[in-house]
Amino acid sequence: MKSLIAIALLASAALGATAASAQQAPAPAIPAPAPAPTRTAPPRLIVAISVDQFSADLFQQYRNHFTGGFARLLTGAVFPSGYQSHAATETCPGHSTILTGMRPAHTGIVANNWIDQSVARADKTVYCAEDETVPGSDHTSYTVSDRHLKVPTLGEMMKNARPATRVVSVAGKDRAAVMMGGHKVDELWWWDGKTYASYAGRAVPRAVQRGRDAVAALVARAQAPLPLPDFCRALDRPITVAGTVYGQGRFARAAGDLKAFRASPPSDAAVFAIAAGLIQDMKLGRGRDTDIIDIGASATDYIGHSLGTQGTEMCIQMDQLDRTLGSFFDTLDGWGLDYEVVLTADHGAHDMTERQQQHAMPMESHVSADASIKAVDAAVAAALGLKGPVLLGAEGDVYLARGLSPADRARVLAAAQTRFAAQPQVAAAFTRAQIAAQPMATTPPETWTLLERARASFDPAVSGDLLVLLKPRVTTIETPAAGYVETHGSPWDYDRRVPILFWRKGMAGFEQPLSVETVDIAPTLAATIGLPVHGLDGRCLDLNPGAGDTCVR
Structure with missing residues (x-):
């Protein structure tokens, strides 16, 4: 109208x-x-x-x-x-x-929020769609930006x-x-x-x-x-x-x-x-x-x-x-x-x-406070005789405190990885070195290992020093409260x-039940308008099967 x-x-x-x-x-x-x-x-x-x-x-x-x-x-x-x-x-x-x-x-x-200890503000958490250089901003009161x-x-x-x-x-x-x-x-x-x-x-x-x-x-x-x-x-x-x-x-x-x-x-x-x-x-x-x-x-x-x-x-x-x-x-x-x-x-x-x-999922559970970054930070600092905090966190990424010496960084990272991995609700705790050394997966996405899934989310410029992944059906919500009872963010x-x-x-309509990826959308749409694209992670999906391939090979 x-x-x-x-x-x-x-x-x-x-x-x-x-x-x-x-x-x-x-x-x-x-x-x-x-x-x-x-x-x-x-x-x-x-x-x-x-x-x-x-x-x-x-x-x-x-x-x-x-x-x-x-x-x-x-x-x-x-x-x-x-x-x-x-x-x-x-x-x-x-x-x-x-x-x-x-x-x-x-x-x-790599996430909705991450830690950048170099930003010139007290709040070191950075929101994915903000310009953290704007004076007076923080990650909850920010200027929207595409800079990241x-x-x-x-x-x-x-x-x-x-x-x-x-x-x-x-x-x-x-x-x-x-x-x-x-x-x-x-x-x-x-x-x-x-x-x-x-x-x-x-x-x-x-x-x-x-x-x-x-x-x-x-x-x-x-x-x-x-x-x-x-x-x-x-x-x-x-x-x-x-x-x-x-x-x-x-x-x-x-x-x-x-x-x-x-x-x-x-x-x-x-x-x-x-x-x-x-x-x-x-x-x-x-x-x-x-x-x-x-x-x-x-x-x-x-x-x-x-x-x-x-x-x-x-x-x-x-x-x-x-x-x-x-x-x-x-x-x-x-x-x-x-x-x-x-x-x-x-x-x-x-x-x-x-x-x-109630729906026959007895393995469902809220994450324990013992598996939180705050709890592990306190335990690692005490065990190593260091003044905390030694660990900072956003989402599943854990960052070593900026002021640690090289020797203390190595000790803190090893202790934190060991302590997180020992938690009964934790599936894996990968260091950034482990993730960076993992080649990007080329197999169907449902077959990827946890490390391969982590690699697809890893950017050395902003990702943490340690990535902690919880086991299936363990929610990151420790204590539900009015207005926040369910979430996502897992590798499952x-x-x-x-x-x-x-x-x-x-x-002509059809259904393809096997796995594809959301990164396949852009090259597929590009093919429908005759726009050459190169170097993408995704691949073109043929939307015209049986009538001539629409994808440029």
């Missing part, structure tokens, strides 16, 4: 609006649909979607219930076993692989080869927008907790301002419970964790509650509404060269962390996201655009420990496996 597309999609997609309120938006002027493209013609628009924390397990659980956008994607090229093949299965590293074709060892994005992404994205490659290409990135998280968009973007916007933001000094496009206004009006009103689909009723069971009951939520929200909005289906609908508005206003997909828009749907991750994956909350989210995608694709169809879609995820996830224990397949779905009008 011309100037009100954002509001129209918000009203129709997962916002609990009445049919009457949706009808109040002006009807769009819909041109004739585009004819089915020929096999050799490149699409005019690439739509790259990441659903944060959309595991292959979640996809498999709900694929038979999809009737909207996901159902459409299931008629295309379906890869149910895509791999974020590295060990550090977090949001920032995962998003860095999707459109670069490179693993975190090459993107430089070491490689170009597909959008950058397209723009370098064909300067008329437009590159747009919109997401529910800054790190998703930045890592998918890259360094050369025409528009880049994310939800900052209060509104949709971008880099300082950028003018606010009309589509973004419409989205801002629509969301502000929405959040100002209380949200009634969203409907519970019939297929969700089997999951309508309570579970109490840390004094809070989960499993039966329906996203009722008090007026003004921005945090609840972020962890709900309407936040994804808003992102797609803004994306659609930018496509319309910027006339993406109508220029002489192929354009690309990257869309990061973040609500699934926020819902998973705060509410778990196996209650009514996630079931409603899957249903509403399916509807939102369907509305979005229908809108693009109505505009007559020739577009190609890829949808995947930055990582998987594992449901809350307490519910998994429930966190590594994600779906990869390609769709374009007229393509």
Whole structure:
């Protein structure tokens, strides 16, 4: 819809609006649909979607219930076993692989946060999408930046080869927008907790301002419970964790509650509404060269962390996201655009420990405080007669304190590795020397050793001196608390496996059940638009089997 597309999609997609309120938006002027493209013609628009924390397990659980956008994607090229093949299965590293074709060892994005003891501020933790040189910043109050992404994205490659290409990135998280968009973007916007933001000094496009206004009006009103689909009723069971009951939520929200909005289906609908508005206003997909828009749907991750994956909350989210995608694709169809879609995820996830224990998973456990960096640091310092801290940590990476002498560094590293490895919940503790000496794996990702998975996440410039990996089904959450009951980040397949779905009008659908990687997405999309790419970790996937290989060999 011309100037009100954002509001129209918000009203129709997962916002609990009445049919009457949706009808109040002006009807769009819909041109004739585009004819089915020929096999050799490149699409005019690439739509790259990441659903944060959309595991292959979640996809498999709900694929038979999809009737909207996901159902459409299931008629295309379906890869149910895509791999974020590295060990550090977090949001920032995962998003860095999707459109670069490179693993975190090459993107430089080894985690959401890491330690850099050389930074000129008291806070030595660095956030993956910040500029830590900005005075007065810290890793939780930062200036968003692409400085740590070491490689170009597909959008950058397209723009370098064909300067008329437009590159747009919109997401529910800054790190998703930045890592998918890259360094050369025409528009880049994310939800900052209060509104949709971008880099300082950028003018606010009309589509973004419409989205801002629509969301502000929405959040100002209380949200009634969203409907519970019939297929969700089997999951309508309570579970109490840390004094809070989960499993039966329906996203009722008090007026003004921005945090609840972020962890709900309407936040994804808003992102797609803004994306659609930018496509319309910027006339993406109508220029002489192929354009690309990257869309990061973040609500699934926020819902998973705060509410778990196996209650009514996630079931409603899957249903509403399916509807939102369907509305979005229908809108693009109505505009007559020739577009190609890829949808995947930055990582998987594992449901809350307490519910998994009820679901015949007695080996499920929270990590013990004895395995924490703080506990091991204190024990190693005491055993060696050193003044602590001697160890610093972020995520699974452990760093030796900068002031240690070479001799003490060797002693601390050996003692820390021994102590971590002795913990009953620890699967492995690798030194940076061990990881660096490991060649990059070339076999299918499900066969990789832990050391090979660690190597794919290792960058000597920012990675730790020791990497600690927990055993399967041991969560890094020591003590669950309201708002954080489930997580990810492990090297195990429930966190590594994600779906990869390609769709374009007229393509012959098929399903390939064997493993592929998210780094295969960029070279595959590049092949569909005739863009030569070289030196990537990923390989091109043939999306046209039996009708001539689309990949350049």
